[in-house]
Amino acid sequence: MNKFSRIALGAVSMLTAAALLSACTQGGGASSSSSPAAQVAGGSLTVVVTGGNGTMTTLDPIAPANPNSDMKNAIFGELFHLGANAEIQPSLATGYTVSPDGLTVTYKLRTGVTFSDGTPFNAAAVKAAYDRALNPANGCPCLSTFATIASTAAPDDSTVVVTLKKPSPAFMVSISGTAMNWIPSPTAEAAMSPADFGAKPVGAGPFTVTSFDSNQKLVLAKNPKYYDPAYLDTLTFQSIGTDQSALASIQSGQAQVVEGITTFPLFTQAKAQFDVVPTASTSVWLNQFNTISGPMSNPLARQALRYATDAQGINNAIFEGQNTIANMGVAQGLPFYQATVPGFLGYDLAKATALVTQIGGLSIEIMETTSTVGQKVAEALAAQWTKAGVKVTLVAPSLADKQAKIKAGSWDVSTAFMGSIDPAGSLGYNSFFGSGQPNSGTKDATLDTLIQSAASELDQTKRADLYKQVAQKINDNSDAGFLFSNQTFNIVSRTGVVNASQPVRWMDWAKVSVPASK
């Protein structure tokens, strides 16, 4: 045994030595209080991304993959920046005008800007980027949103004219987070292979790509030529498979920010040591009902399930109470949001039980989303509805299966989340309640007309009124039961980062700095 204990001792001392070394290399974080510190240039920041943002397959703005909006914002900059309350702010574009008939949108571009490869950022580049995105052969997911674009033109270097097929009041807010907002260098795009361009694209944003391993790691360096230079010298995105290890990485000081954690239980731990910063919500959870066929075509059944649903209870148990209760399909803080809808059916178990008895029992199947959180919500719903006497089974079909089931009408209830920045956007009302849409369980001509006219109404007041009617109609008909907002949170180190708690939709990394090292 002596021999072995000596070996063990050796191993331990080697480990200790390694640890000391690691401590030396890591010890950079200065200890400052959480009071707002003056921002200084320099330093580096590591952001750990999990979940959907963690699958960063390519950086090509038009690529049909997860948008990774804040990464692409950092590389390409933005034409227009979307504020916390969905207000459109100038960035690489200085402003825009919409013609009175709503068919022509004219951008004015910032002058004197160049791409990081030195080629000029001008109207021709924007037109090239738009044409590329709108070419169906390129398969840009932005296509459906921007199908209204008839043509683009670049009359001079700083003017872009976009002609629409029909008036689209949602057009400008919908640009954000899509290829319409990210302009790559057309010269670089033409010169590089699709794979190379996806790995090391050239943009005019605050950062340039140093290295990119798809789905693993993205290292960015400051672009000194950017009109409003960033504070950080280097910005690293590290993708990680599990939320637990993402949290561990910030706990061990390897990372300063964690993005995209959806495992809410971890927030309890995180809150003790770090700032948990909500990013503005763009969607809401809902129970969508198949109102066309099956047991849920009975309005009483739909009401029963809505009465049986204790949204706040689920919010408390699963989401640590972080989400806001929703009464309609627009997330809090977005245009046309209503905190309450008159006549909204809240939790009332007695009424639910009575209704179930009245209709002679109810047996339904819930389609859940395949995410961990989605499954938990569905589990909680199933248990609540069981209490009201409903017989519930759970299924977790893949996305394609789910759409096939909806198309075939062989479903009862779907637990999902809906919403886009503008309710006329791609995951808005039309997609979930329009007749014949891929996610819709409703066939209601009146509702269709309301949704359509709301989407094309240019007058904001009238539009607001129309969306109010839409929300009311969905509530009165119990086409769906809304639960609460769907939000993501960033976990931010209290000592290592300044201004990472901006109330924004996507983190603007150019505005973030780390405290000066001593």
Added chain:
Amino acid sequence: MTAVPELVLAPTATRRPSAFGTWLRLNRDLWIPGVLLALVILACFLGPLVLHVTDPLAQDLESVNLPLFSPSYPLGTDDLGRDTLSRLLYGGRTSIEIALAANVLGLFFGGVIGIISGYRGGLTDTLIARGIDVLVAFPSLVLLLVVASYLGPSELNVILAIGFFSIPAYARLARAATMRLRGLTYVTAAQLGGQKDTVVMTRHIFPNVLPQLLTYSILHIGIVIVIEASLSFLGVGVPPPTPSWGTMISNGQLYLTTNPLLLLVPSAALVITVLLFNTVGDAVRERWAKS
């Protein structure tokens, strides 16, 4: 060689009452873990009926994450306010069902394939052996993930997927054992005695291969329960809300720092069960190796 059989000429001798005591003393390594294991299995399969535990799916969102020894929840509750004890027992049933069923599948198909391969030899053997090679070399995770996402997660599909991947090990074992038996003269004697190949395989080879396969399966059961947990972690295990030890562990790891009980309780159950299966398996293997 001749001395030993003479001793067993009188089989009634071991039936005397005192002999049972001797048997117990000599076989402590077998019966103690065996009885404990039986208790675990009984607890999982009959416990819920006898103990009147609450419904494992019933949630009480008012009382989530209760600690040990809470009133009416002896093992506390989970993140959705479900009774951990009840879920542990029902979950054990699911996990043990999966482990047994997957093993039976693997043992049966692997055994049949291995015996045919080892017995027939020649081209059949070469083809089957290469087929097994493919299965062994194939990253099983790929197929598990693909199959699970194709079939959709369900207990049956987990059984099918794990059972399918248990086939190569059983097939290799059975093949090796068959090739050894095929060389033994009683097989030649049966063949020359006019016995059909199918009869030789089912009545001579199979009963003699079975003990080895069974010993392996006892040891393999623990591994299957752990694989089930890993599948849950990857999101293709037993779908919620059905409890299983795997899903409980996979869910519990989220609460490692906030409510470690949710991880510790099912992990302890898993460790104890695997330990018992291993101990019984070892004892059986020792006996089998001696005879």
Added chain:
Amino acid sequence: MATAYLNTTAPRPNVFVAFVRHPVVRVIGIRLLQAIPILLIATFITFALLNLLPGSTASALLGDGASAEQIKALEIKLHLDQPFWERYWTWLTAAFTGNLGESLVNQQSVTAVVLDRLHVSLSLIFLSITLAVSGAIVFATVSAKKPGGVIDRIFTFISSLGQSIPTFVFSLVMVLVFSVTLSLLPAIGYVPFSDSPIGWAQSMILPVLSMSFPIWAIFCRMLRADLIDQASSEDYVQTARAKGAGGWAVLIRHILRNSIFGLITLVGLQMGSLIGNTAIVESIFGLPGIGRELLNAIHFKDIPMVCGIVVVMVIITVLANLAVDLLYAVLDPRIRHDSRS
């Protein structure tokens, strides 16, 4: 033979022929040839299975709100509209030239991506096996010295733990202890060896420990059982004991040397599951290896990428088993010239 040497006009034995005829070379050659059908079947199954799955890469990429036309357009762009066997054939013919195709997701060359990621997974696998085997030898020998003793019981318990704790739980606990609580080692990330050997070592310690614990447990249990079996039954052990050789000497010099064979076989058998485990460990620790790439590729149904990684994994398994066989031959002269079928 003798007459051939006398006859001066006879062709001299060709070095190449002699090399090819060498038994070791022949075994290697046969194994590599056998790998070809395995690869064909494995990639075909992968291609077919991924093709059978509902939905396509296009719908996985485009997400929830995509219209049917958009999906159709992207499928045409990715050639997914062609029949599956046609795509398989195209892929296969290219694969023979070493070109494993292009990723459907980001158009990168699969060969390049796989080669770029391979070293991480390989070092993970190699280090884990080395650690598990050497650990198993030490622990099993100490255990087998006194079966049923206190040390044996403790080790048996630890190895049962190793078998029954899922890798994802164990790695999490390791991270909590060594990274979060003690701040000794990094929780995530990978440092290439060329950048910093120390950083590389630090980033590999926890993943390797996590990977090797369960296989160490299996090796340990098997080796211990084998050692005890032999010590109690084999004649040569009794002979060596009778000659007065001490306990440790007999155990290590005689019994262990024999039991190593079983262990090596087990290593070969564990390769498949070990490679599968890299996916979990790489995901948890954020290592840029092929296992994690595989999970992503399956998620997006990136068929060429999945197939490319399967090819590499199968090759690793085949080579590992070949190495096991050669090791067998090197360690045991009895079977060196024996042709096993």
Added chain:
Amino acid sequence: MTDTADPILEVKNLVQQFHVSGGTVHAVSDISFDIRSHETLGLVGESGSGKSTLARAVLQAPSPKSGEVWFRGHDMTKQSKKELFETRRHIQTVFQDPFSSLDPKWTVRAIVREPLDAYGVGTRRQRAEKVDAILDMVGLDPTSFGNRKPPQLSGGQCQRVAIARALALEPSLLIFDEVVSALDVLTQAHILNLLEKLREELQISSLFVAHDLALVKQVSDRVAVMYLGRLCEIGPAQSVLARPRHHYTAALVEAIPLPDPKNRDERRGNVVAGEVPSPLAPPSGCPFRTRCPAAQALCAAEMPPLTSMGPDHFVACHFPVAENALPASVVTAAAA
């Protein structure tokens, strides 16, 4: 005592080879012999001489490389699987290892009944009765042994069960493949006595394979001697043992321990020197020449044919041992 006119089994030019990685094993090379009705032919040879392979080749398990095996007017090597199944009913085998030739999981009755079941002989009840009758015949009490399993039996008892199994179908030819060599001397004697008894009662022809000439002597009418896959000598047991004409046979005869202790030491010195050559590369010409005291150049060049040395007695040797010579002295003289 033998009926030369009526051979029950005729083996003609039988060759059996196996391919292994190092080359081809010439296990049996060009062997011809016959077995007559109610006769026991003893087949002797050292281990590795190919005698067991020969016995198996006769049974077509596996079929020989070339040559013919005629049983009751049919060439077994050309028979279909179905015909072979019918033929095998009449040829039964008893194997060397009494333990491994019985399935440890089966009861004695089931083992003996197995061939009856396979050939569907009689009714269930008749089969059961027959099994008990045969067990009785081989000296095992059916009531106390019938339900035991092989692990509960001694080697001798196992071999009795194996013999009972071989007798179940009332075969006309029995092949005993080294049936007593794994048994201790006392049990050997019991089994040999049983065989002699059966031979007298049942009048079955048999091929008795053994490596010990002394055992063969006791039970055989004629004796055949094999060396390295070839037949050296074949003839009536009396004549071969009394006057061996092949140098190899002579050496084997010498090696038989004599009951007379006075001559024992002197004779012991004369076992064959040298090692058996590898069957992968048998010597050219006469296979025994590398160890033969009388070998000459001719022996390397040509394989000696079987030549008649007397009534029914054949030897394959260019320079046979002189008739009437005292074996020991002659062999020694020839070597000098």
